Amino acid sequence: MLTSITIEEAQARLKDLIHKLNPGQELIITENEQPIAKLISEPQKSQQRPGPGLCKGMITIIADDEDHLKDFEEYM
Secondary structure, rough: OEEEEEEHHHHHHHHHHHHHHOOOOOOEEEOOOOOEEEEOOOOOOOOOOOOOOOOOOOOOOOOOOOOOHHHHHHOO
């Protein structure tokens, strides 16, 4: 894929250029050999929600008693 293109070429092929950009790829648009704009495609975002249990083992409780759980009684 091109990394730079003239404004005239960009006007003629804009829709095609946008759809051919890979996620995170940049395309510089130039006029009179000077950069005037930059197209940057958005990275693809995951639509899937992470599964349960991904943080299992990441929380360490340092208290010996169970008083620290009183704040969470309504959630248990």
